[in-house]
Amino acid sequence: MIPRWQSFLVIGALTLGLAACASPPINYYTLVPVATGSASDVAVPVPFELLPVGVPAQVDVPQLVIRQGGQDVVVLNGERWIAPLANEVHAALAAHLADALGSQDLSGLPGSDQSRLRIKLDLRRFDSIAGQAALIDAVWSVRSLKGGAAVTCTSRLSEPVGPGYDALVQGHQQAIARLADEVADVARAVHADRTPSCPE
Numbered sequence: 591m592i593p594r595w596q597s598f599l600v601i602g603a604l605t606l607g608l609a610a611c612a613s614p615p616i617n618y619y620t621l622v623p624v625a626t627g628s629a630s631d632v633a634v635p636v637p638f639e640l641l642p643v644g645v646p647a648q649v650d651v652p653q654l655v656i657r658q659g660g661q662d663v664v665v666l667n668g669e670r671w672i673a674p675l676a677n678e679v680h681a682a683l684a685a686h687l688a689d690a691l692g693s694q695d696l697s698g699l700p701g702s703d704q705s706r707l708r709i710k711l712d713l714r715r716f717d718s719i720a721g722q723a724a725l726i727d728a729v730w731s732v733r734s735l736k737g738g739a740a741v742t743c744t745s746r747l748s749e750p751v752g753p754g755y756d757a758l759v760q761g762h763q764q765a766i767a768r769l770a771d772e773v774a775d776v777a778r779a780v781h782a783d784r785t786p787s788c789p790e
Contacts, residue, residue, distance in 0.1 A: 618672045619759045621682040632692025636781045637706045639697040643680040644712035686770030724761030743788035
């Protein structure tokens with residue numbers, strides 16, 4: 591016969607095991623767009639390299655960080671990025687720039703640095719406002735490695751979103767796509783030795 595104290599241990603272990611099985615699943619999100627597989631139709635490709643992206647410390651965590659109301663911030667343990675947020679933003683921006691500029695991100699690849707543009711971006715804000723908006727505030731620069739000063743610009747982009755975390759992530763995807771368009775406009779001007787104009 592099993593002693594009573596051992597029976598309690600077995601029951602306790604079974605209870606903990608069942609509780610672990612009943613824990614809510616973790617949902618993972620990405621900012622990287624789905625690859626279309628179609629070739630870019632850019633007439634004059636613009637080779638570029640995208641430096642590592644900086645993100646605010648407040649959102650540099652695996653979980654989605656949501657603003658609710660004026661001051662309340664909620665860290666969602668069950669809703670997470672599939673990779674560090676800086677990597678997600680970098681990969682998403684590089685993918686959009688590749689489509690817009692007709693060239694893949696050449697960071698870390700051998701080749702003539704003199705023909706490339708160097709793009710640097712730091713996010714000052716990456717706000718997810720539940721049921722309202724996905725907001726990105728960024729400072730970025732484009733510099734030709736052939737020489738010349740860097741062109742530094744700022745972008746503040748806000749996308750309205752509906753309820754749900756999927757909508758927030760989609761809003762950030764759209765904001766990053768718009769940001770890539772603004773960077774690409776300046777990059778094309780720099781590459782063509784024209785006077786670039788920062789977005790208003």
